[in-house]
Amino acid sequence: MKRTLFAASLLALTIWGGVATSAAQPSDQASVPGVEWASVQSVDVQAINADLEPGKPTVDVGLYYPSNLHEGAKEKLPLSGLIEEFRNAKKVFEPTGVQLNLLFVKTGEVDPKHLAIFASKWETDMPSGGYGNMYVQGAVHPTEMSEGAIETFQAIVEPSSDNARTVYLVALQNVYMPYYEDLDGGRNWAPKIVNTSGLSFPSYSYADTIPERIRGVISLTKHDATNKLTIAHELGHKLMNVSHEYMEVSPQHEIRSDDGLMLYGSGTQIPSGEDGRWHQERLLLSPYLYRTDEAGEKVWNENYQEGGIYYDPIYGEYAVQFD
Numbered sequence: 651m652k653r654t655l656f657a658a659s660l661l662a663l664t665i666w667g668g669v670a671t672s673a674a675q676p677s678d679q680a681s682v683p684g685v686e687w688a689s690v691q692s693v694d695v696q697a698i699n700a701d702l703e704p705g706k707p708t709v710d711v712g713l714y715y716p717s718n719l720h721e722g723a724k725e726k727l728p729l730s731g732l733i734e735e736f737r738n739a740k741k742v743f744e745p746t747g748v749q750l751n752l753l754f755v756k757t758g759e760v761d762p763k764h765l766a767i768f769a770s771k772w773e774t775d776m777p778s779g780g781y782g783n784m785y786v787q788g789a790v791h792p793t794e795m796s797e798g799a800i801e802t803f804q805a806i807v808e809p810s811s812d813n814a815r816t817v818y819l820v821a822l823q824n825v826y827m828p829y830y831e832d833l834d835g836g837r838n839w840a841p842k843i844v845n846t847s848g849l850s851f852p853s854y855s856y857a858d859t860i861p862e863r864i865r866g867v868i869s870l871t872k873h874d875a876t877n878k879l880t881i882a883h884e885l886g887h888k889l890m891n892v893s894h895e896y897m898e899v900s901p902q903h904e905i906r907s908d909d910g911l912m913l914y915g916s917g918t919q920i921p922s923g924e925d926g927r928w929h930q931e932r933l934l935l936s937p938y939l940y941r942t943d944e945a946g947e948k949v950w951n952e953n954y955q956e957g958g959i960y961y962d963p964i965y966g967e968y969a970v971q972f973d
């Protein structure tokens with residue numbers, strides 16, 4: 651039965667992506683026409699960045715907000731709400747010494763077929779009933795971004811020499827992520843789809859299967875009007891390279907809690923040390939971080955050595971061994 655469902659899903663995905671991908675190779679940047687972006691005049695980027703200090707660890711973040719989002723999508727994801735979330739994210743990371751530099755807020759008309767996407771390829775998203783923790787499994791079988799998602803982000807993210815070191819927040823209408831639900835203790839699995847609110851395409855899950863130029867993308871589809879923490883939380887995935895975990899809570903158990911930025915709730919803590927699962931230490935080692943030297947040049951952290959898996963050698967001892 652699983653095989654049949656797989657085939658049906660793949661067929662659906664092929665039909666869905668057929669028109670878009672038959673003529674162009676999605677991973678070939680030149681074949682995807684770029685979006686014409688313009689800065690949003692109503693957002694004062696300079697004012698938002700006024701507190702930045704040279705020499706401190708910094709992350710560059712760009713925000714793309716399509717002008718042709720469906721009215722309903724704009725209501726769920728108002729630009730003002732995203733700016734509020736970004737300001738909030740700055741405060742969340744402040745205690746760690748890491749500052750967020752807003753590069754730009756841009757708008758433009760995006761090809762409507764790019765506004766709703768499947769995040770990943772069904773057949774690469776393996777059920778988690780294997781041996782070893784989810785990070786070990788993610789390194790052996792990384793999830794792969796779908797062709798449609800690759801094409802979308804290639805069209806949206808403008809070419810820049812710092813592409814691979816920049817985080818791009820991309821507002822979209824729907825980003826669907828396939829996963830498998832354990833029905834009976836590991837024998838039968840049901841393929842399911844979650845309509846995500848935010849997706850960070852973290853490298854502990856995708857490793858280096860995403861073209862490097864667009865590896866920094868984070869999709870946003872729903873503003874968190876209560877806690878206003880979606881951007882901070884998704885940045886946490888991207889920059890600390892950890893899943894939903896906090897202190898003694900391992901990532902196998904997703905729970906609601908008001909402790910910890912990486913659990914679902916109002917928590918904002920980014921703990922340090924072994925008890926804190928090295929969150930702060932991992933953050934400070936992120937390849938998306940740089941410090942500006944006296945000449946004003948960006949000095950980047952070391953890049954991932956093994957594609958950015960959770961146990962990538964750049965983290966040294968700052969990785970938790972667990973079952």
Ligand SMILES: [Zn+2]
Binds near residue numbers: 883887894
């Ligand atoms: Zn999350």
